[in-house]
Amino acid sequence: MGDxxxxxxxxxxxxxxxxxxNDGERLVFARLSPAATLxxxxxxxxxxxxxxxxxxxxxxxxxxxxxxYLSLVVATEGGNIQDEENVTCEELKDNRALVDNNTxxxxxxxxxxxxxxxxxxxxxxxxxLIANSxxxxxxxxxxxxxxxxxKQKKYAPRVLVRRPFVRSICDAYFRKYPDRIGCLRSDSLALLLSMANVAAYSDVLVVDMVGGIVTGAVAERLGGTGxxxxxxxxxxxxxMEIVRIFNFSNDICKRIVRCCLNDLCPGQNGSHAQIQNMESESVNQLDVMEGGISVKENRTTVDASNKTAKRDPTTNKAIKAGEVASEELIGLWKERGFSSLIVAAPDLDVWSIMQKLLPHLAYSAxxxxxxxxxxxxAECMHNLQREKIAIGLQISEPWLREYQVLPSRTHPRMQMSAFGGYILSGTVICTSESDVQ
Amino acid sequence: MGDxxxxxxxxxxxxxxxxxxNDGERLVFARLSPAATLxxxxxxxxxxxxxxxxxxxxxxxxxxxxxxYLSLVVATEGGNIQDEENVTCEELKDNRALVDNNTxxxxxxxxxxxxxxxxxxxxxxxxxLIANSxxxxxxxxxxxxxxxxxKQKKYAPRVLVRRPFVRSICDAYFRKYPDRIGCLRSDSLALLLSMANVAAYSDVLVVDMVGGIVTGAVAERLGGTGxxxxxxxxxxxxxMEIVRIFNFSNDICKRIVRCCLNDLCPGQNGSHAQIQNMESESVNQLDVMEGGISVKENRTTVDASNKTAKRDPTTNKAIKAGEVASEELIGLWKERGFSSLIVAAPDLDVWSIMQKLLPHLAYSAxxxxxxxxxxxxAECMHNLQREKIAIGLQISEPWLREYQVLPSRTHPRMQMSAFGGYILSGTVICTSESDVQ
Amino acid sequence: MIPADPSGRLSLLRRIQEGDLVIVYERHDHMKAVKVINGSVLQNRFGVFKHSDWIGKKFGSKVFSHKKGFVYLLAPTPELWTLVLSHRTQILYIADISFLVMYLEIVPGCVVLESGTGSGSLTTSLARAVAPMGHVHTFDFHEQRAASAREDFEKTGVNKLVTVGVRDIQGEGFPDELIGQADAVFLDLPQPWLAIPSAGKMLKADGILCSFSPCIEQVQRSCETLELKFTDIRTFEILLRTYEIKEVRAEVGEGDDGFSLRSPPRKKRQHSTEKGSAVEASGATTVMAKPCSETRGHTGYLTFARLKCL
Amino acid sequence: MIPADPSGRLSLLRRIQEGDLVIVYERHDHMKAVKVINGSVLQNRFGVFKHSDWIGKKFGSKVFSHKKGFVYLLAPTPELWTLVLSHRTQILYIADISFLVMYLEIVPGCVVLESGTGSGSLTTSLARAVAPMGHVHTFDFHEQRAASAREDFEKTGVNKLVTVGVRDIQGEGFPDELIGQADAVFLDLPQPWLAIPSAGKMLKADGILCSFSPCIEQVQRSCETLELKFTDIRTFEILLRTYEIKEVRAEVGEGDDGFSLRSPPRKKRQHSTEKGSAVEASGATTVMAKPCSETRGHTGYLTFARLKCL
Known part of the structure; x- marks a missing residue:
């Protein structure tokens, strides 16, 4: 990508x-600054x-x-050990003689x-410990x-280093702070990206009131184009605090812009100054988040202690994601329309939003x-149908299930997320008169 | 039971x-009269x-x-043959050389x-046919x-004789005429019976606008008591046409009664005559239904031809299910209240019904x-909560899945019913002042 | 819990008596079964409740502690019992129980065999289904577990409908005296295939068997064994999704912030079952429901089969 | 379908040209992909449509036949393509596709291997995810199926992003020249465990593999093989439930028949996707949604694993 x-x-x-x-027991996002600790x-x-x-x-x-100190582990080939849930399957039958007490x-x-x-x-x-048991x-x-x-988890904890992609970021928030991302589950987010045809060179309009997870997900897919x-x-x-957790290059960051709806309306572009203020304000929130995603509740404060250490490298970046869209860009969008739209605004009225935004989309978007x-x-779908603004309308809900696959102990996981949200999708049609001669 | x-x-x-x-290909309810044919x-x-x-x-x-003519088959021990769906699993891999044409x-x-x-x-x-293939x-x-x-299904069809219990009746309607039972799936019906604690000697109030399937299900559980x-x-x-499909004895039939809400109110019992009329009217519908539950659409008229043959035995019955409740019974209910309530009225407003019916239930029902x-x-639950009429309120939705279990070809069925309806359950609490001193 | 005659039914006339089993309801997820004994007290975080205050009250009443805390006293049902019983083993819950009781075609008068008894969660529902004149024979390998179950059945009053046997059904099969007696058999065993041949002998012609197993390998092996003597072999899984409701204010009109028609939810939980957040009475409100975020993702597979008619 | 440069994006300025691929939309469940050729016609139950009438129209336009029937002309997307392509094999649908593309961490510039190509339903989405500078190497055993796929990719214009190879991946593994090249590998094979060792060699350090299998036995065997060289082995299943909406009249007040607040639904289907029944305009109406009754109950299990970092 040139970066x-x-x-x-x-x-x-x-x-x-x-x-x-410890294999998912706790997840922490961190920035590798010289002073950062865990x-x-x-x-x-x-x-x-x-x-x-x-x-x-x-x-x-x-x-x-x-x-x-953290010491690199050289992995060996061979069996992984997976977690087993509280199930009485065949193999467990002979534990009954066992009395597990403190002695x-x-x-x-x-x-x-x-x-x-x-x-x-x-x-x-x-x-x-094993020898003395x-x-x-x-x-x-x-x-x-x-x-x-x-015992290993307790006395020899392991830290696995992962590159933060959208799925792991979304999953971590969903487990720990679901409200901050409007309970958007990663499989629903994946569906949003598909249904909105997020592809290279697209100009994607998003209403992201879920902390920036949608914005980041789209930017990841655009890869520095569009x-x-x-x-x-x-x-x-x-x-857009979550956008910072992605490892976006400058090329990608400059493709993430902000815009006020009014700016897209003819002859208006007055809200820039205020936006800039908001931007600098939100930096503080951001840093807390970066250190704070910890899956074990009682660790939150601990992980947050990293934040001071990490502030430096973030501000080093030359280009910040989420600058205000240039007038030139806005002009282009006014002329061409956006190529697709994603809305994730849990507290806003969906139909009101759609009425405002649909005119800014290209036809067939x-x-x-x-x-x-x-x-x-349901109400939004009904109105879109009635006013003949869109076709291919569908409300869908993903249903995701994880399995434990182990010899003689295969079954769906006992705990599951029962709900990943609903999605209304469709395609805008051309309503301009010139095309309906 | 005594029957x-x-x-x-x-x-x-x-x-x-x-x-x-043919193993579920088609399901027909029939009455074994001398003249009945299939x-x-x-x-x-x-x-x-x-x-x-x-x-x-x-x-x-x-x-x-x-x-x-129908000839009794003497079953042999050994393997059943189960249906396989359209899946490309391992074992199928070597069919590729095969060209299946008419020659x-x-x-x-x-x-x-x-x-x-x-x-x-x-x-x-x-x-x-096999030898010549x-x-x-x-x-x-x-x-x-x-x-x-x-080939067996086509040239040597089998007819398996089952006793109609509530599950098979409900399943057959759900597959063929879901609208007649308000799309009530058998697992949801099973939940209704549990949640309403239908037990021997109970007096169960039902609002059954789903063809009588709930009434029949409750009667089956009461077994001639309550x-x-x-x-x-x-x-x-x-x-209540579906009640006729159950093989209810007279003992059970006389435990199935009708009643108008007004009759439960002090000093009212005027609607009996009209109900009797309705009753005799519905007999015709009933007979059509009995012959008409056929799972293959194009057989409906064929199966309906049984109806004339079957009219006689039904009218032979001394006691008909669904007589009007006696004044004595109504008097008892006014005094004691019903022991539980099931509502299945897809077109009525739930909260309005509940407001009318709850006063007729015993406390803790x-x-x-x-x-x-x-x-x-959701609205009904909210109102019950707000007015402190009931506790233990819960809206639940069953999710049922069938599996194909075959050697090396085990997976959930490819086709499934995605929806069995929603259930609001709870327990009435005592609101009379004498108990809150 | 299950009426033995018409007088046992729940009624507006019935009042709580000494010796009754009541379900003390604090919250949907906080209940307790208590035997009413004059002179006893119940102590919980809401205070001290005297049983003597309860006697003579109707079931369903709200009763108060010395410091004005309150609970409700409910008549026990198998469903409530499932929520309060002590878990000696993994228990079956309402969705599986309801489904299998219906699928097994259990009606009053039926004879049903069960193994293992476990915590007796299913047994109580089976007893309700066969009452008043049927019977449930339930067996458990563990002597002590069987004894605890017997105590429970005594407590809930289903003991006349249930016989608890101590027996290794996988190893020994069901007792010979039950051959050909059972309308239905339920197996919840680690190796159900070992018990299936015996279960087949116990069943009446056309009787139905259900085997509950958490792992698919157990199902596969059971199905292979069932093929020999059974027909209509079908495997299901049933889950229950619950919904929570929320009240939101509908502020029509454009606010300062754009088009905020719905105020953000305020999380003020009252009772946890009746999950829902309240909003002040001002302004028009609307109620919405959504699925609860967590659920049991799996309990087990239910495999049904009908004894072949030979 | 996938823009190769900024000018290729969907725009209010773009108009349909000779040679464009358009999706002709009759109804949600009735669509067709058509290459626009001046002089050609499309004939369907709504009449005869001249392609020449389409040229110069905007994407998203409604166009009419000689007898005033109409269809919409949509710009193709991988999602629409999945609904119109010819099924040479079982295809993957949007829920599985979306989930696995995200899980495999496929971003622009990635190199992805796929086997088998099948009907190319997934390939098109993979191409979109790696565009503009990544690449998808897809392999199928069947010579003819690979050729049809190549034609399709030509038609949809993703051919620059995709290379189709004819190869028995289970038997021979992926070609040596791709060793260490792949960011992600996707397997949809009857015996995936045979291809897993080769897939491991193709992956870059820390790369991810996904295997799609309809049967649990395939998953079990794959997981055993994966244990050797992979970590983070997780198996998922994803289904999509769709909802239909209905408009009902709210007749407040008590009717003759009691408390009928909602008129029974009238089943007047318009478009089948946009399932919904209309009610006359008189009276206040309310819209309600419920799950559609039928759904795909299973597509397959998705097993993911990450190459161990040695």
Whole structure:
């Protein structure tokens, strides 16, 4: 893309990463600044060792001379260990003889602390715990694996470094702060992108009142071509804080612009100044977010402590996503119309928005509207039908299910998200008289 | 129960049966009168051979000297053949060499007609077709099974005799005439019965505008104890035609009564005469229904031809389900209240109904309301909450999925019913002042 | 819980008596089964409730603690019981229970076999379905679990309809004296295929079996075994999605901020079942419902089969 | 279908030209892809449409036949294409496609491998996701199917983004020249486990694989194979439920028949997608939505895995 970072498979200083701690137990977004740290358990580790490593690398907390540090794990081939839920399947049947009480483990907390002081690694502690468990041998092989995994998470936590793409960002917010993204689930977001035909060189109009996740998702798909225009209907622009979590290159950032609906109307373009103010205000929010996405509730404050460390590199960026659209661009849009539209505005009336925005779309442009409630979409669909503005109208709801696939223990996950929202999609038709001669 | 028919495992003259033709391909409800016939393919067979057979028996159409007749099949142990849907799984991979054209079969239609004239059985014709197929040997074993099954359905159709219970009645209507039962799916109906705690000796109030399926379901559960009171709110009673398809004994029939809401109000009981009229009117509808539930659309008229034959035995019954509730009963209900309530009235306003009916329930009585639309239930729930009339309120929607379980070909069915309706359930609380001192 | 005669039905005339089992309802997700004993008290976060205050009240009444906290006293039903019983094992919930009871064609007078008893969640619903003259024979491998179940059935009063046996059904099969007696059999076992041949012997001609298993491999193996003696083999899964309601104000007209027709929801939960947020009484409001975000994603597969008529 | 430069985007200024591919929309469930050729006609039940009448019209226009029947002319998109392409095999639909494209982290510039090509339903969406500078290498066993796919890609104009190879991926694996080139690999094969080792070699470090299979046994076996070289193995299923809307009159007040507030729906279907029944304009009406009764109950399982970082 003309920006080596964007397609790099190695992390770099200043890049945004997703840290997956203990296989999804906790997810943290962080920026790899020199001063950035991560608190795991009671230990504070510098993120510096991560810089320059390939995405996908695993780290383990080790106790060094200068305190705990992240140490790269060299993965071995062979079996992964997956989580098992609370199901009584065939293989579990012979656990019944087992009484798991506190006397089963002869190592005490003090013993373990002492081992740590002596520089024993987390993995060695786990092995010691197993060796000193009187019940381990009586467990089924499956239960043994579970035991090992549980101890490993506690005494030898792993940190996996992931590149933040839209799915993982959306999933992390959905799990931890669903309200900030209007409960938009990643599969619904994926449908919005398809239904609105987000493709290279498109100019996509978005009403994103879900923290910028839609704006970021569209920008990711555009890859530095076209534009995503984040439109606000009133005078106040909408927050785009989530856009910062993506590792967008300058090429991509400059394709993310803001615009006020009024600016698209003939002879109006007065709200720029105020928007600029809002922009600088929202930076603070942003940084909190970057450090704050932690899946375990009680860790929030801990992770937020990274924020001061991370402020520097963000402001280093030459080009900021979400600048106000230039008059030239606005002029082009007035002439050509947008190539598609996505609306994710949980608190606004859908039909009112559509009435205002549809005139700014090119004919044959597809659109997709996300909402948490069915009724507003039903009414909007009815009105679009009645006024013959759009065709191919459909309200759909995705239903997503994850499976546990393990030998003799395959079944859908016991916990699931029951709801990913509703989507109204359709295609605008040409209503100008000249075409209906 | 005191009625041997009710628990009989053999059919009897005059009993209602569900005929399952070719493993669910077509479902017909019929009454085993001496003159009743069933048309299968082009053949009209008397149902007489079925009388006295165990439920669960299979019959095959054979050509006898006096024309086609139903002949009892003696089942063999061993593999069932199940339907396979249009999936390209592993085992199918080697069908690609196969070209299935008309020249693959050397037996002609004329040949088969000739065989039939000579008294060759359907099974023998199927074997002949296989022997004369040039491609049969090249098929995978799975495809061979499919081929045999297809030919068997055509040349040797089977009729399986089932006892009509509420599930099969509901399923048959749901497949063929969903509108007549307000699209109430059997799993939703099952939930209504649980949520309304339908138990022996209960007096269950129902508003059944779904053809009588709810009334019948409740009566089946009461087993000749308690009462199911089918209430109409206006002057016109609701149809209960489906109740006739159940094989209810007299003991059960007399527990199914009608009542007008006004009759429960102090000093009113004037609508009896009119109800009686409605009752006799609905008998005609009923008979059409009994013959008419056929799953293949183009058979409807054929099956309806049974209706004249079946009228006699129905009218033989001494006690008819759905008589008007006696004044004595109504008096008891006024004093004691009903023990629970089920509402299935797709076209009425739910909250209006509930306001009228709740005063007639005992305190702590559970209720369950079925509706096809969410919005009316949401509003009703909100009002019940606000006015503190009921607790434990919950809107739920069942989601049912069937699986194909076959070696190496296990997956959910490709076709499914996406919607079984919504249910609002709750428990009435005591609002009388004497209890809140 | 299940009336043994017409006088046992719920009625406006019935009042809570000494010895009655009541369901104490705090909130939809907070209930407790209590046996009413004169002189006893119930203590919870709302205060101390004297049982003696309850006696003579109608079922469905609101009763108060010494410090004016309140709860409702409900008549027990199998559905409420399922929400309050102690979980000795994974239990079956209302969607699976309702569906299988209907599919098994269980009506008053039926004889039903069940293994294992587990926490007795299903047993109570089976008892309701066969009442007043049918019977449920339920078996569990664990002596102690069976004993706890017996106590529970005593407590809920379904003991006349239910016999609890201690038996390893997978290993020994159902007892011979039940051969040909059962209208329906329900299996909730880790290796149901081991019990299926015995279940087939217990069933009357045309009787139906249901096997509940969480894993698909168990279903596959059960279906293979069922093929031999059973027909109409069908496997289902049933889930329940619940909805929460919200009241929103409809501010018609354009606000300062554009077209905000609906005020953002205020999250003021009252009762957690009756999930919903309240808005002040001012202005026209509208109620909307949406699915609750979390649900049980899987309970188990229900495989049904009918004994072949030979 | 996918713009190769900024001028290719949909615009109010663009008009239909000779050689354009248009989607002729009769109804939501009745569409057709047509190449505009001056002098050609389209004949359907609404009459005869002259292509020459279409040229110069804007995309999204309503055009008329000689007997005043009409259709709409839409600009093609991968989603519309999926609805009109010829089914040479089972195809993937929008829910699976959208989900897997996002999960595979496919962004502009990516190199993606696909096998088999099938009807090319997914390929077009993959091409859109990698455009303008990425590439899709798709392989099919069938020579003829690959040729038809190539024709289709020519027709839809995605041919510059897609290379179609004829190859038995299960038997031979992906070609060696693609080793270490792929950001993502998608498998839709009867025996995916045979192709997984080769797919692993094609992937860049940390690259992702997706395997689509209708049967759970295929998933189980694939997962076993994936364990060796992959991590983050997760299996999903995604379905789409669609809703239909209905307009009902709200007759407030008690009718003769009791409390009939809502008139029974009249079934007057207009367009079948836009399922909905109309009611006369008299009286206040309200719109309600409910799920459509039938749906695809299963398409397949999507198993994702990420190449282990060694």
């Amino acid at each position: 080596s970072n964007q397609s790099s498979r190695l992390t770099w200083e200043g890049c945004s990463v997703l840290l997956d701690i 608190k795991i358990g009671k230990k504070n580790c510098s993120l510096q060792p991560i810089v320059g490593c390939p995405f996908g690398s695993s780290f383990r907390v080790e106790d060094g001379k200068d305190g705990p 089963a483990q002869s190592l005490t907390g003090d013993d373990i602390d002492e081992m740590r002081r002596q520089g024993v690694t987390g993995d060695q502690i786990v092995e010691a 009187t019940t381990f041998e009586k467990k089924t092989s499956f239960s043994q694996e579970k035991y090992r995994l549980r 534009y995503v225009c984040n439109m606000h209907l009133g005078v106040t622009p909408h927050s 597809p659109f997709a509207i996300y909402h948490q409630y069915l009724q507003p979409l | 041997s028919n009710q628990s009989s495992r053999l059919t009897w003259e005059g009993c209602s049966v569900l005929l399952d033709i 048309k299968i393919g082009k053949k009209n067979c008397s149902l007489q051979p079925i009388v006295g057979c165990p439920f669960g028996s299979s019959f095959r159409v054979e050509d006898g000297k006096d024309g086609p 693959a079969q050397s037996l002609t239609g004329d040949d088969i007609d000739e065989m039939r004239r000579q008294g060759v059985t359907g099974d023998q014709i199927v074997e002949a 040039t491609t049969f040997e090249k098929k995978t074993s799975f495809s061979q099974e499919k081929y045999r099954l297809r 009462y199911v009171c089918n209430m109409h709110l206006g002057v016109t009673p609701h149809s 559970p209720f369950a309301i079925y509706h096809q639309y969410l919005q009316p239930l």
